[in-house]
Amino acid sequence: MSTFHLKISTPDGLEYEGDVERLRVRMIDGDVCLLARHANYVSAVGAGETAITLESGEVKEAACIGGMLSMLDGEANLIATTFEWKEEIDLDRAKRAKERAEARIAAAKNDKKELMLAEAKLQRALVRINVKQ
């Protein structure tokens, strides 16, 4: 299959640059899979699993939350707020974060601001756990 160029950048620097066969990302309105020669496309990234398929057939998975995905003139650019390869995820830490977030939600009750912050934390933890398992 033909490949296309992909660049994944995060606020911490470049995460990946190279040719891939297929890119799957969870957008704000569901999963999207890009193949080579896709039309120009821009959308916002949601929270979920991202997977790239290399030319060798190897599949690399990662947790990806927030940001933007663009495909312009055959080159894909994934600008992710949080991006962690599956191998890099610390499962224990994510589980601890999940517990902490749940406790905060239970304690927040009617405090809307607090609830919002805690829910965002819980969502991030859940995404990490899901990708890892």
Place this chain on the structure above:
Amino acid sequence: MAGASMKDIKLRIKSVESTMQITKAMELVASSKLRRAKERQERCRPYFTELKETLDEIEAATSDFSSPYLQSRDVKKQCLIVIAGDRGLAGGYNANVFKAVTELTQDGTPTCILPIGKRAVDFFTRKGYEIVTTEFAEAADVSIPDCFTLSNLITEGYLSGQFDEVSIVFTQFVSMLTQTPKCEKLLPLEAGEGERKTGLRPLVLYEPDPVTVFNAIVPNYIAGMIYGSMCESVASELGARRTAMDAASKNAAEMIEDLSLRYNRARQGAITQEITEIIAGAEH
């Protein structure tokens, strides 16, 4: 008499010497941290310029475009994000930021403050300003995820009408020796900034639609602005501290020189006196 004064001077020299050691160490620490702070800022830049370009592109490419982030409203209340340091001993770094904020709030617009850094939290609580949150008391510890939390807080408050304008006050790193406080408007976004590219533009598919994509990207962009200003402020603080500590070390060196001179004079005086006394005793 001369002996006691000699001892005093000796003690004084010792204490100045140990102070100088500390200021020298602080200067060195500040310079090495400064380099890292600058690197951090460089690393995150591509991410945010890309977002900004996309925002501009969407806005330019779409006619009849409207987003709550672009509409300016009557300013009933403004929100200021103020970035200052965690510690003192950095010359006028903190004081300059607070002076800038005081000037900005002088026109009487109701203001709420979101302080970042321990000094800022202390200052604005003491002055009785309305505070949004004190969760970000450690300026040096604010990470990228924190900036996103902050940005969500700000955009949420802006959309719900809690405040009508959001600005950020930080210290711009002009050079190693000069750092100036600066105020930049975050929300509402300036419409159509920069030159509008004319001519043919590529057809782009925005999914689900341009406005949704735009609104989803804005909080990320704001977070980037906050993080960028954060990095710049931290670099400025370290720069200011380095300069202040450099001056302090120089002053200490000068003082030691002065004191040594006085010490030697006193010593000589004591010897001369003793000799005079001995000679006077021998003559009789």
